[in-house]
Each structure stands twice: as structure tokens, then as C-alpha cells.
Amino acid sequence: MDSRAQPEVTVTGIAxxxxxxxxxxxxxxxxxxxxxxxQVEPEKRIDxxxxxxxxxxETRQQVARIKNEVERNIGPEEAGIxxxxxxxxxxxxxxxxxxxxxxxxxxxxxxxxxxxxxRYIRAFAEIDYAYLRERAGDLRDVTQRVLRNLLGQAESSxxxxxxQRIVVAADITPSESASLDxxxxxxxxxxxxxxxxxxxxxxxxxxxxxxxxxRDLTRRVKDGAWAIIDGYDGVVIVNPSESTLFRYGKIQxxxxxxEARLLExxxxxxxxxxxxxxxxxxxxxxxxxxxxxxxxxxxxxAPHAARWEWERRYPLEAIQAACAQGLNTIELxxxxxxxxLSFSCxxxxxxxxx
Numbered sequence: 001m002d003s004r005a006q007p008e009v010t011v012t013g014i015a016x017x018x019x020x021x022x023x024x025x026x027x028x029x030x031x032x033x034x035x036x037x038x039q040v041e042p043e044k045r046i047d048x049x050x051x052x053x054x055x056x057x058e059t060r061q062q063v064a065r066i067k068n069e070v071e072r073n074i075g076p077e078e079a080g081i082x083x084x085x086x087x088x089x090x091x092x093x094x095x096x097x098x099x100x101x102x103x104x105x106x107x108x109x110x111x112x113x114x115x116x117x118x119r120y121i122r123a124f125a126e127i128d129y130a131y132l133r134e135r136a137g138d139l140r141d142v143t144q145r146v147l148r149n150l151l152g153q154a155e156s157s158x159x160x161x162x163x164q165r166i167v168v169a170a171d172i173t174p175s176e177s178a179s180l181d182x183x184x185x186x187x188x189x190x191x192x193x194x195x196x197x198x199x200x201x202x203x204x205x206x207x208x209x210x211x212x213x214x215r216d217l218t219r220r221v222k223d224g225a226w227a228i229i230d231g232y233d234g235v236v237i238v239n240p241s242e243s244t245l246f247r248y249g250k251i252q253x254x255x256x257x258x259e260a261r262l263l264e265x266x267x268x269x270x271x272x273x274x275x276x277x278x279x280x281x282x283x284x285x286x287x288x289x290x291x292x293x294x295x296x297x298x299x300x301x302a303p304h305a306a307r308w309e310w311e312r313r314y315p316l317e318a319i320q321a322a323c324a325q326g327l328n329t330i331e332l333x334x335x336x337x338x339x340x341l342s343f344s345c346x347x348x349x350x351x352x353x354x
Contacts, residue, residue: 007239011217011238012234012235013189013211013215013235014212014234015233016193016195016210017200017209018204020228020232021187021228022240024164024223024224025165025225025226026161026223027168027223030169030170030176035147040102040108040109045102049102051150055150056146059142060086063082063085067083070082078178078201081174081201085141085142094120098116110151114147120139140173158179161181165186166187167187169190170192172190180203188208189211190210190212191213193212195212211236226238228248
């Protein structure tokens with residue numbers, strides 16, 4: 001039965017990456033590695049520790065490879081996410097506690113590592129500060145990769161979607177977001193997460209609409225259901241009616257018309273009310289950022305420059321929009337959802353424009 005004939009259902013979450021997408025849903029179901037538990041014979045315990053060392057080395061190589069691919073395909077700021085993963089794999093407290101657990105119990109190394117890492121993950125998950133709480137997902141990503149390597153299991157991935165789909169998942173790990181098939185992923189929706197999650201940072205950099213914090217959506221939708229993802233307002237509309245499709249079609253038309261007017265305005269000289277010619281400049285790290293900086297100027301600067309000049313103030317709303325679109329580069333701002341221009345550079349640029 002065509003899911004579009006089903007009743008329309010609207011759910012809300014957190015708007016994480018701007019854009020609107022319409023298509024069929026792919027429910028991405030992840031499961032934690034099932035860890036066997038058994039006693040290791042005394043004469044094999046040296047080999048068991050060596051097996052743990054090999055798994056750590058293999059995991060480091062995998063993470064380094066992912067980091068290089070992200071840096072090449074997306075950018076160095078996004079690739080920096082995986083520096084924390086590499087640090088986890090060098091963490092002597094985590095490694096040392098695992099070895100001590102193994103020496104005291106004699107259980108297989110997977111069981112010992114899983115027990116110790118789970119304790120660390122729970123500690124992070126209980127922290128009140130949202131940014132640090134999100135790092136529990138990073139730690140879980142790394143530990144699951146180590147466990148898969150110990151057990152000889154293949155890693156999960158989103159790099160080969162069968163067709164263009166809206167990806168709906170309980171959560172997306174940094175590794176999974178980095179492997180996201182950009183040609184087929186129309187949008188990203190997660191049950192949990194926040195604007196500071198690394199999956200969101202990657203999605204935003206890829207210009208993929210994203211809504212997070214949509215509670216239990218994975219349990220309420222089925223593969224193949226049609227949906228609209230509104231990354232501007234944090235809305236997910238499952239089985240949209242014809243009137244809803246028409247309304248969003250009109251929204252898209254208005255956006256395209258608005259963009260066309262901005263492109264026309266962009267051809268006009270950038271001059272303040274008192275006749276001073278100004279230039280919009282961006283601190284870019286790669287050539288494709290030029291187009292992004294230009295688009296930002298057309299959408300957020302050109303329509304309001306005269307008003308800013310009249311009010312003689314910092315355009316804070318535009319600075320916030322720059323952060324939301326990933327035009328800031330310093331670490332603190334990236335933790336709150338952006339990457340690109342430094343904050344001081346943005347302040348100076350907008351001060352000159354105003």
C-alpha cells in the first residue's frame with residue numbers, strides 16, 4: 001500500500017542543518033556488538049593481550065584513514081573530529097584498566113574491554129554539560145570499532161544507499177556520518193542528538209538537511225514511507241498530504257525566487273548609505289568556501305545592509321547565521337555547531353559592512 005495514502009503525521013525535533021528534503025525513508029537500525037564471554041586458559045593469556053594490542057593498532061589505522069578521507073572530501077575542521085577518537089585509542093587509563101580487569105578475572109579481552117569502556121561511556125552520558133555528554137557517542141563509536149576488530153566483524157556503514165533516501169536512525173556515530181553517501185542521502189533525522197553532535201557538524205558541512213532529537217521516530221516509521229524534512233524549523237512530516245506538498249512546493253518557489261532576487265542584487269555595487277564602497281571577505285581554507293561565502297552574503301547581508309547602516313550596530317543575527325552555516329573556524333564555536341570563519345574575523349567583517 002502506498003504510504004502516501006496513510007494519515008499525515010507531524011513530529012518536531014531540533015533544527016540542526018538547514019534545508020528542505022522530500023523522499024522515502026530508510027530506517028538505519030544499529031545494534032551494539034554482541035560480546036561473547038569465556039575464560040581464557042592461563043597459557044594463552046599473553047596471546048590474548050597481544051590480540052588486544054593488534055586490535056588497537058588496526059583501529060588506529062582505520063580511524064586515521066577515515067580522518068584523511070574526511071579532510072580530503074569535506075575539510076580539515078571536520079576531520080579534526082577524529083583526533084579525539086585517536087586519543088581514546090592512546091588513553092592509558094582505558095587500556096590499563098582493561099588489562100587489569102583481564103589479569104584479575106581471566107575473562108576474554110572483549111568482555112574486559114567492553115566492561116571498562118561501558119563504565120566510561122556511562123560517566124560521560126551522565127554529565128550535565130551537553131557538549132561533553134555528546135562525547136559519549138564518540139567514545140561508543142571507538143569502542144564498538146575495537147570490539148568489531150577483536151571479533152573479526154565488518155563495520156557498519158552508510159556509504160552505499162540503494163537509492164536516494166532520507167536516513168532515519170536512533171543516532172549516527174561520527175564514523176557513520178563521515179561515510180554518508182552524499183549523492184543518495186537526502187536528509188538526516190535522529191531520535192537523539194543535538195546541534196553539537198559530530199554527525200550534525202558533518203551533515204551541515206555536506207549541506208544535508210538535518211533534524212535531531214525526534215524521540216523514537218525509528219519506532220514510528222517504516223522503510224519506504226514518504227516524508228518531508230524541514231531543517232529550518234525542525235519539523236518532520238511523515239506521509240504528507242497533497243495540501244502539505246503543495247504548501248512546501250510554494251515555500252520552495254519563494255526561496256528560489258528570493259535567491260534569484262539576491263543574485264540580481266549581488267550584481268549591484270556594495271555601497272553604504274554614506275557612499276563608502278565595501279567588500280565582503282571571508283577567511284577560507286579551501287576553494288569551495290568561496291561559493292559558500294558568496295551565497296551567505298546574498299542571503300544574509302545584501303538584504304539588510306542598509307538597515308544595519310541606519311541603526312549603526314553589529315549585525316548579531318547575521319553572525320549567528322554565519323555560525324549556523326559553518327563559517328566559523330575556532331574550536332569553541334565548532335563545538336556549538338559551526339566551522340569556517342574565526343569569530344573575530346566575522347565581527348570585523350560585519351563591522352565594516354555595517
